[in-house]
Amino acid sequence: MHKRLTLSVAMLALGAALLAATATAGSSGSSASEAASGPAQKGGTLRISLNTDIDFVDSALAYYVPSWGIEYATTALLMNYPDAPAPRGSRVGPEVSQGMPVISKDGKTYTFTLKKTYRFSNGQRIQAKHYAAAINRALHPKMSSPAATFVEDVVGGKAVIDGKATRATGLTVLSPYKLRIRLTKRAPDLLSRLAMPFFAPIPTNLPITPDGVGAPVVGSGPYYISRWDPKRAITLLPNRFYKGPRPHNVNRVEYDIGLPLTTIRLNIENNASDFAGDGLPPAAHAELGQKYGVRKASPGQYFVNASAAFRYLAMNHDRPLFGGSASGNLNLKKAVNNAIDRVAMINQRGAYAGVINDQYMPPTMAGFRNAAIYPSRPNVARARSLAQGNTRGGKGVFYCANAAPATTTCQVVQDNLKAIGLDMEIKQFPRAVQFTKTGTRGEPFDMSLEGWHMDYFDPYDFIFLLDGTTIRPANNNNYSYFNNPQYNRKIAAAASLVGQARYRAFGNLDIDLAKNAAPLASYITDNTRHLVSRSTGCYHYHPVVELDIAAICKK
């Protein structure tokens, strides 16, 4: 018996010893929490944590917010957004292009003259052919790039997409530093589209592969991607040939991928990580705001800024409840806008989640004017008087995502609408299923809880959600199926303008639509909520890419 006992105790001790040994042996490796917390300086390593991996490092394929943050730091575009907070950071201007391009009178031909000082991270000079190569590659059907959509109006672009040509005839390299782009139709938003990282210069021999190229990726901006181990890590290193004006403060950027949001938050507070690349736990914001104070830019650790996104209720004009004519059931739509409790809806998203917005463009968008059309809290009396006699049976189907905070937000709306005699039956789906369903014309829903984040910084990228000419049998983005010829014409007219006139026209149209057509009930412009470690400085919120990696510094 004694021997049995001894054996068992020995095994127990062995197990405990193994645990202790590994814990002790590894403790030296966790000293990241003792990272420098001294004065601001150039250099150091910026550590960014991502919960979910990026999609691609290939600029023709990368199409995810953190991916674009990386692309912004590693590419030099013909036109780009300055490393500055809004409003300057949201105004597209020349980067590698020497000033604004020369635009033909018909608005269909753009001629860019390039600066000669830019080089790739391998030392090669960046020339016009490298931008033409990027556009042709994005159009190539074998790439199946989401970027193709944004340049299919280049002359010959459709032929490349359809596999009938390998190069768009509308792209002409006039000289090593001169590029001409011809379009099939006037497109005043071309410069904004070219400011998307899809159209970063690439070496002309970059392979056309649907998988995208892996790291290392030749960079054209202040940094380049030296390593990407999917689901594990990404490393950015400085482009030593970069001579442009953009900042590049840290010597190295290291991404670790896959940690849970709660762990990421604790790591940042422990100074073991510097930044959460794709968000924080929703419940943490109230505490973080109290602990660090809420700021817009450095100094500080917790920052809240309005993003270029909005959330809304789409009212389906294809169905009798809200539809019926080109303008739809206008009074009921206005009644919904008056009945919903926007404050309660925002509260479902946690502290500092956003600002109330009853219009369809975010306040950060050029041209936006706050018209304060609908109340933040329900105006039940007004809503009831508008709804009276217009509820058409008083029953409707309401599509929602089946995850928080959509579930509770929909319950708030359901409760609000009961007050005006509308009984909305909530149907929940995974978000991916929901937008597939609501994007299919004829789907039996009357209302859907939706959201929109810009693709490129232009007001059309918001207002086109109500452009009836875009409606197809499936895969729609116009979830309200609003198709009013009068407004379709107004949208087309605004889209044909340039500069301030364009912003003014879309700003007016935004108010006009919300006030006089009310196809949506907008309730929030999302805030971006960022936490940085105590050793991180030089933070400012970039209105387009959110985290400006190149500008950030270590203390």
Add this chain to the structure above:
Amino acid sequence: VFRYLVRRILWAFVLFIAVTLVSYIIFFLVPAEPARLVAGPQAPPDAVERARKFLHLDEPIWKQYLRFLHSLSPVTFDGARPEVKTPSLGRSFATRQEVNKIVKAAAPITISLVIGGAILWMLIALPIGILSALRPRSLLDRGAMIFVLIGISAHPVWIGLLLSYFIGYRLGLTPLGGYCDLVNPATDCGGPVEWAHAMILPWITFAILFAALYVRMIRANVMEALNEDYVRTARAKGAPEYVVMRSHVLRNAMLPVVTMLGMDIGLAMGGAIFTETVFGLPGIGRTAVVALEGFDLPTVQGIVVFATVAIIVFNLAVDLLYAVIDPRIRLA
């Protein structure tokens, strides 16, 4: 043994077809559009349609399934003569990476977790289970039962978060999460020491539930074996106690444990989802969760294939081992 193996492999093939077919059908019953996810949720209809064609999603399900089986086959009949090729699990819808590579990258992490966890839970369960059986209703036995109750009741996510917070964050003894490669580090940490350091909390989290179950099972089996006639006979014949324990009690008591161990390890190879998620380990389980969220069918199928093979192999190994441990059992 050979006939037995052939029969088992044939059954495995049938099982494999059934499992992959069912997962295919389930995937297509979900009314989501993977092409839209690939093209981007905000993509215009033309782009989504192009993505559908690119991913072959415009083809009927049966054709897509046959395409999957064809790419998985180690032999191709495309040419004039059959040719041997590397079986392919296809390409991820979301990242366009080869699923072979995705599974190959994730599998060692899950194997690290499961094997390390299994060693740990056996290190805990064996001595506690045996001691509890030898001294029923003692202080140790009652303490072990409390451990069993907590281990079975507490969810791995809760345990993982607590360990991560107190041991990782408050005491700073271990990393809060993440993985360090044992060899050829992909990140800035790696090597056996940092690997073990990073895995200590996941192992504990993963092992607690199983350790609790195994303590209970070992205790019951040992107690049962101690009351068997052959144990009494061995003692009556004057066999030393350690011989009685090793050759008569444990050898018989461990038979169901070996069976369970094989099944549990095989099952866990399909993904220790909770532990991997809590500690951000990019193993099979976490890869499966991400793939499911993104409706990434090829990756989901790749993981299903891997898990099916793991379960089949471990069950086969257990069956073979059984015959070695217990001479009364023959593979017939």
